[in-house]
Amino acid sequence: MAVYEQQELRKPPISQVGIVRWLRVNLFSSRVNIGLTLAALYMLYIIIPPMLDWMIFSANFNFGEFSFLGFEFGEVMATNTNCGRTAACWPFIYEKLDMFVYGFYPRDLVWRVNTVFAMTAMLFVIVRLVRNYKYSAKVLLTTFVVFPIVSFYLIGGGVFGLEEVKTHQWGGLTLTLVIASVGILVSFPIGILLALGRQSNLRVINFFSTIYIEFIRAVPLITILFMASFVLPLFFTGGMDFDKLLRALIAITLFQAAYFAEVVRGGLQAIPTGQYEAADAIGLNYVQKNALIILPQALKISIPNLVGSSISLFKDTTLVLIIGLMDMLAMVNMTANDINWLGRETEGFVFVTMTMWIFLYSMSRYSKKLEVRFSTDHKN
Amino acid sequence: MTTENNKSNIIEISGLNKWYGEFQALKNINLNIKEGEIIVVCGPSGSGKSTLIRCVNFLEKFQEGEIIVNGIQLTDDAQKIRSIRSEVSMVFQHFNLFPHLSIIDNLTLAPIWVHNEGKEEAREKALKLLDRVGIKDQAEKYPNQLSGGQQQRVAIARALCTLPKIMLFDEPTSALDPEMISEVLDVMVELAKEGITMICVTHEMGFARKVAQRIIFMDEGQIVEENDPETFFHHPESDRLKQFLDQILTH
Numbered sequence: 001m002a003v004y005e006q007q008e009l010r011k012p013p014i015s016q017v018g019i020v021r022w023l024r025v026n027l028f029s030s031r032v033n034i035g036l037t038l039a040a041l042y043m044l045y046i047i048i049p050p051m052l053d054w055m056i057f058s059a060n061f062n063f064g065e066f067s068f069l070g071f072e073f074g075e076v077m078a079t080n081t082n083c084g085r086t087a088a089c090w091p092f093i094y095e096k097l098d099m100f101v102y103g104f105y106p107r108d109l110v111w112r113v114n115t116v117f118a119m120t121a122m123l124f125v126i127v128r129l130v131r132n133y134k135y136s137a138k139v140l141l142t143t144f145v146v147f148p149i150v151s152f153y154l155i156g157g158g159v160f161g162l163e164e165v166k167t168h169q170w171g172g173l174t175l176t177l178v179i180a181s182v183g184i185l186v187s188f189p190i191g192i193l194l195a196l197g198r199q200s201n202l203r204v205i206n207f208f209s210t211i212y213i214e215f216i217r218a219v220p221l222i223t224i225l226f227m228a229s230f231v232l233p234l235f236f237t238g239g240m241d242f243d244k245l246l247r248a249l250i251a252i253t254l255f256q257a258a259y260f261a262e263v264v265r266g267g268l269q270a271i272p273t274g275q276y277e278a279a280d281a282i283g284l285n286y287v288q289k290n291a292l293i294i295l296p297q298a299l300k301i302s303i304p305n306l307v308g309s310s311i312s313l314f315k316d317t318t319l320v321l322i323i324g325l326m327d328m329l330a331m332v333n334m335t336a337n338d339i340n341w342l343g344r345e346t347e348g349f350v351f352v353t354m355t356m357w358i359f360l361y362s363m364s365r366y367s368k369k370l371e372v373r374f375s376t377d378h379k380n
Numbered sequence: 381m382t383t384e385n386n387k388s389n390i391i392e393i394s395g396l397n398k399w400y401g402e403f404q405a406l407k408n409i410n411l412n413i414k415e416g417e418i419i420v421v422c423g424p425s426g427s428g429k430s431t432l433i434r435c436v437n438f439l440e441k442f443q444e445g446e447i448i449v450n451g452i453q454l455t456d457d458a459q460k461i462r463s464i465r466s467e468v469s470m471v472f473q474h475f476n477l478f479p480h481l482s483i484i485d486n487l488t489l490a491p492i493w494v495h496n497e498g499k500e501e502a503r504e505k506a507l508k509l510l511d512r513v514g515i516k517d518q519a520e521k522y523p524n525q526l527s528g529g530q531q532q533r534v535a536i537a538r539a540l541c542t543l544p545k546i547m548l549f550d551e552p553t554s555a556l557d558p559e560m561i562s563e564v565l566d567v568m569v570e571l572a573k574e575g576i577t578m579i580c581v582t583h584e585m586g587f588a589r590k591v592a593q594r595i596i597f598m599d600e601g602q603i604v605e606e607n608d609p610e611t612f613f614h615h616p617e618s619d620r621l622k623q624f625l626d627q628i629l630t631h
Contacts, residue, residue, distance in 0.1 A: 278476035
């Protein structure tokens with residue numbers, strides 16, 4: 001038998017830390033890895049410089065003359081002819097920006113759309129501000145009920161002396177955002193109900209939820225959009241011809257609900273039976289059990305997949321152009337058909353791509369934040 | 381014993397049979413429990429002890445027989461089940477605390493939502509109970525921040541929060557590290573002195589000897605022997621119980 005002295009802590013050897021180790025482990029660990037690293041570097045070398053050249057270094061940024069603090073800048077705005085064909089012609093985007101953002105929305109009324117954009121930004125501020133406020137749940141609930149209604153009447157008009165703007169005039173980024181947000185927000189609660197329905201012990205509810213989900217998931221969105229747009233009106237012959245945008249929204253909502261349902265079901269299945277039993281044992285009823293115990297945990301687990309599914313939907317909204325709705329992507333061809341800017345599709349597509357990326361990447365980042373915020377591991 | 385005999389039965393189980401598919405988990409169980417009685421149920425694993433007490437608050441359905449709890453007969457009726465559950469609390473082997481709620485919210489959930497108590501009132505009561513199980517200072521923490529023993533004490537406090545007449549313990553110490561078992565048993569011993577009806581499924585024979593008024597030995601889905609602790613440990617009658625005691629008491 002022996003007694004040992006306590007050992008002192010030592011720093012790790014130099015080969016275990018620093019950038020050299022990182023490079024060695026991640027990029028040059030084996031022959032195959034070295035080969036892949038070099039191939040990737042070569043690919044970047046071929047792609048990046050010409051892309052930057054097209055987008056920035058050789059591109060035309062002549063947005064016209066403007067003065068700042070009494071100094072005159074720029075020259076006469078570039079036109080399609082003197083812009084050149086070898087690199088990007090950004091003045092095209094600059095001139096058509098209104099089309100990309102508002103579509104055919106009456107130009108003198110765009111302040112109403114801008115107000116909605118501003119309110120949306122405010123929403124994030126409000127959510128942050130009331131986080132620790134005693135009545136935060138009530139404030140948020142009210143906001144989330146009032147906000148869509150106010151937004152709808154601001155954009156659509158027709159009340160309080162606001163001039164009506166028909167939905168076929170809505171377009172561009174505005175329309176994309178309307179479709180995506182309505183699709184996501186309305187289908188979310190429906191998706192939750194479907195998920196619970198599919199888990200239900202009541203055979204009838206279980207059966208219909210399953211049939212619905214499996215049917216919708218087996219059909220492409222484009223088919224459902226076509227059905228809603230061209231086939232449904234055949235059934236409603238007399239005076240039931242409702243709005244084209246509304247039909248698309250219903251189609252997208254029903255479609256997305258099935259996907260959300262499956263995501264939520266995944267979350268529900270991850271909840272241990274002990275949680276159901278404990279909730280039962282303390283006497284909660286079905287609604288309380290799900291609303292207070294099961295769903296808060298299941299939805300938290302599902303955040304990454306819910307956001308992933310929302311991102312998919314956001315991208316899928318571009319499909320509405322095939323049923324004649326003029327969303328942001330549809331604006332590319334629309335604007336490049338302008339006699340003054342013929343053949344500028346590339347700039348349009350690149351611009352739409354970057355705009356989409358900004359929105360989708362923000363969503364993805366926001367979901368990361370939500371995950372951290374709702375994390376209940378609370379492990380020290 | 382004479383005073384106990386005068387008390388009425390709070391749980392009456394008669395002719396209880398339960399099957400999981402083809403497998404018969406409970407065989408013709410007859411058991412009456414008086415108000416304030418402390419019962420320990422033991423037996424080898426798979427003997428149906430957990431199933432039995434889970435039938436009492438209807439976490440498990442049974443196919444034959446009758447259970448009357450606090451004067452209400454258990455049926456499929458959701459309303460009746462809930463009214464029984466508000467009188468019967470349960471402590472689980474794996475605690476089953478709600479990880480997304482703080483300790484205090486775990487405790488006040490049932491009082492607020494099931495018993496319609498005010499928030500402040502429920503909170504005050506919960507803090508008193510946490511004080512009693514010795515973890516008042518952890519009230520704002522979350523379950524995962526506590527040790528197993530602390531979590532189980534929270535679970536006991538949560539079960540007490542609704543002022544139940546009956547407490548069911550389903551192997552409350554089996555998932556705990558050895559050094560945490562005694563802190564939970566201490567709380568249960570304290571509880572036993574207060575006249576609440578308790579049914580404990582446990583392997584802690586020391587605890588059984590100390591507080592149980594009656595020990596029930598189950599094997600293969602039926603009650604093999606029931607007796608007071610003294611007779612149970614020192615003069616077991618059935619061979620099966622003798623063998624069981626041999627196995628658990630030699631170490």
